[in-house]
Amino acid sequence: MSEGKHLDREEKKPYRILSLDGGGAKGFYSLGVLAEIEGLIGCRLCEKFDLVFGTSTGAIIASMIALGMSVEEIHDNYKSFVPEIMRLKKPEQKSAKLAELSEKVFGEAKFDDVKIAVGIVTTKWVIERPMIFKGSVDQAHRRKGTFKPGFGVKIGDAVQASCSAYPFFSPKTVTTADGDEVTLVDGGYCANNPTLYAIADASRALNLSHQDLRVVSIGVGVYPSPKQSKMSIMYWANKYLLSVQLLQKTLEINTQSMDQLRSILFKDVPTVRISDTFEQPEMATDLFEHDLKKLNILRQRGRESFAKSEALLKEFLL
Numbered sequence: 001m002s003e004g005k006h007l008d009r010e011e012k013k014p015y016r017i018l019s020l021d022g023g024g025a026k027g028f029y030s031l032g033v034l035a036e037i038e039g040l041i042g043c044r045l046c047e048k049f050d051l052v053f054g055t056s057t058g059a060i061i062a063s064m065i066a067l068g069m070s071v072e073e074i075h076d077n078y079k080s081f082v083p084e085i086m087r088l089k090k091p092e093q094k095s096a097k098l099a100e101l102s103e104k105v106f107g108e109a110k111f112d113d114v115k116i117a118v119g120i121v122t123t124k125w126v127i128e129r130p131m132i133f134k135g136s137v138d139q140a141h142r143r144k145g146t147f148k149p150g151f152g153v154k155i156g157d158a159v160q161a162s163c164s165a166y167p168f169f170s171p172k173t174v175t176t177a178d179g180d181e182v183t184l185v186d187g188g189y190c191a192n193n194p195t196l197y198a199i200a201d202a203s204r205a206l207n208l209s210h211q212d213l214r215v216v217s218i219g220v221g222v223y224p225s226p227k228q229s230k231m232s233i234m235y236w237a238n239k240y241l242l243s244v245q246l247l248q249k250t251l252e253i254n255t256q257s258m259d260q261l262r263s264i265l266f267k268d269v270p271t272v273r274i275s276d277t278f279e280q281p282e283m284a285t286d287l288f289e290h291d292l293k294k295l296n297i298l299r300q301r302g303r304e305s306f307a308k309s310e311a312l313l314k315e316f317l318l
Contacts (some may be wrong), residue, residue: 013212014212014213014214014270014316015050015051015202015206015208015212015213015214016048016049016050016051016213016214016215016216016316016317017049017050017051017052017053017195017198017199017202017213017214017215017216018045018049018051018052018053018062018065018216018218019052019053019054019058019193019194019195019198019215019216019217019218020052020053020054020055020057020058020059020061020062020194020218021055021056021057021058021192021193021194021217021218021219021220021255021275022054022055022056022057022058022059022162022163022186022187022188022192022193022220022251023056023057023058023188023192023219023220023221023251023287024056024057024086024165024220024286024287024288024289025057025082025083025086025285025287025288025289025290025295025298026057026220026221026223026285026286026287026289026298027057027058027060027061027078027082027220028078028082028295028296028298028299028302029219029220029221029298029299029301029302029305030057030058030061030218030219030220030302031061031071031074031075031078031299031302032298032299032300032301032302032303032304032305032306033218033274033302033303033305033306034061034071034074034218034302035071035072035075035299035302035303036302036303036306036307036310037216037306037313037317038070038071040310040313040314040317040318041317041318044065044068044069044070045065045071046065046066046067046068046115046116048317049065049116049216050116050117051116051117051118051119051139051198051201051202052065052066052116052117052118052119053118053119053120053121053194053195053197053198053201054118054119054120054121054162054194055120055121055162055186055187055188055191055192055193055194056162056163056165056186056187056188056192057163057220057287058194058218059120059121059122059158059159059162059163059187060074060101060105060159060162060163061074062118062119062120063106063114063118063120063155063158063159064077064105065116066114066115066116066117066118066135067106067109067113067114067115067155068115075299077101077104077105078295079292079295081097081100081101081104082290082295083290083291083292083295084097084290085097085098085101085290086288086289086290087290091166091167091168091169091170092170094168094169094170095160095164095169095170095172098160098163098164098169099156099160102156102157102159102160103156105156106154106155106156106159107156108154109154109155109156110149110150110152110153110154110155111133111134111135111149111150111153111155111158112135112149112150113155114135114155116135117134117135117136117138117139117201118133118134118135119132119133119134119139119194119197119198119201120132120133120134120150120155120158120159120162120187121162121187121190121191121194121197122158122161122162122184122185122186122187123184123185123186123187123188123189123190124182124183124184125166125171125183125184125185126183129190130187130190130191130197131151131161131182131184132197133150133151133153133155133158134149134150134201135149135150136149137149138205138206139201139205139206140205141200141201141204141205148176148177148178151174151176151177151178152176152177152178153174153175153176153177157172157174158174160172161174161184161185161187162184162186162187163186164184164185164186165185165186165188165247165287166185166186168243168244168247168288169185169186171183171184171185172184172185188251188254189250189254190254191254191258192251192252192254192255192258193217193219193254193255193256193258193259193262194258195215195217195258195259195262195271195273196258196261196262196265196266198215199213199215199262199266199269203266203269210266210268210269211268211270213269213270214270214316214317215269215270215271215272216271216272216274216313216316216317217259217262217271217272217273217274217275218274218275219255219273219274219275220275220298221275221276221277221278221298221301221302221305222252222275222276222277222278223277223278223283223284223285223286224278224279224280224281224283224284225245225248225284225286226284226285226286227284244286244287244288245286247287248286248287251287255275259273270316272309272312272313272316274305274306274308274309275305276301276305276308278301283297283301285298
C-alpha cells in the first residue's frame with residue numbers, strides 16, 4: 001500500500017475503523033453482520049473503511065476486505081474451506097488445509113497490494129509477544145525508516161500464522177524481508193479482539209483525534225458449549241472437547257478484557273460493538289464447528305445482531 005494512497009484517505013472524516021475478532025468457524029457470525037453492513041453502505045467495505053484489523057478468523061476476513069473482495073466472495077471461500085479444515089483432527093492436517101486455503105485465496109499477494117490500511121495480529125511463540133503485520137508505514141509507531149509492509153511476508157503466510165491456534169494447529173514459521181525466521185501462533189493469545197490495537201494505530205501512529213474516529217468492532221457471538229458424552233467409550237473425545245472449551249474460554253476472557261480496556265482507555269472514541277450472547281441449547285457450538293447448516297445459522301444470527309445497531313451504524317457510515 002502506497003503512503004500517498006493512505007494520506008488521501010486520511011483527509012476524509014470521519015476515519016472509519018473495522019475490527020474483527022478471532023473465533024474459528026464462528027467467523028460465519030461476523031460474515032452475517034458484514035453482509036448487512038455492505039448492504040447498508042451500498043459498496044464494498046474497502047470503499048467505506050479506512051483501516052481494518054483482524055485476528056485469526058478475523059484476519060482472514062480482514063485481509064480479503066483489504067484486498068477489495070466483497071462479503072459474498074469471502075462467504076463463498078468460507079463455505080468451501082472452513083468445514084473441511086475444522087473437521088480434520090490432527091494439527092498438521094488442519095494446517096495443511098489452511099495453507100491450501102491461503103494459496104487459493106491470497107496467492108502471492110503481499111501487504112503492498114492492499115487497498116486500505118490493515119493490521120493482522122499474530123503471536124511470537126518463542127518470546128511471547130505480539131507481531132502485527134501492517135500495510136502502511138503510516139501505521140508504524142517506531143522504526144519508520146526500516147519499515148517494510150508486512151515485514152515483507154506474503155499476506156497468506158501472515159493469515160496462516162494468525163489462525164494457528166496451537167496445539168490444534170501447528171505453529172507457522174515465516175521469513176521476513178530481513179531474513180529473520182519467526183515462529184508464530186494464533187493472534188488470539190495476545191489480542192483476540194484487536195480493537196485496542198486498531199485505535200492505537202489511528203490515534204497514536206496516525207495522530208488522529210479521537211472524535212474523528214468511528215469504530216465498528218465485530219465479534220463472533222457467545223454460545224453454549226457442546227455437551228460432553230456420558231459414554232465411557234467417548235473418554236478421549238471428551239478430553240479433546242474439554243481442551244477446546246479451555247481454549248475457547250481463554251480466548252473469550254482475552255476478548256472481554258481487551259474490550260474493557262478499550263472502554264477505559266478510549267472511552268471517548270465512538271464505537272459500535274456487535275457480538276451477542278445466545279443461550280439456547282440448540283445454539284451450542286465451538287470454534288471448530290464444521291456443520292455447514294449450523295454455520296449458516298450463525299450467519300443468520302449475525303444478520304439479526306446487525307439490526308440492533310443499525311441506527312448507530314447509519315450515523316457512523318452514511
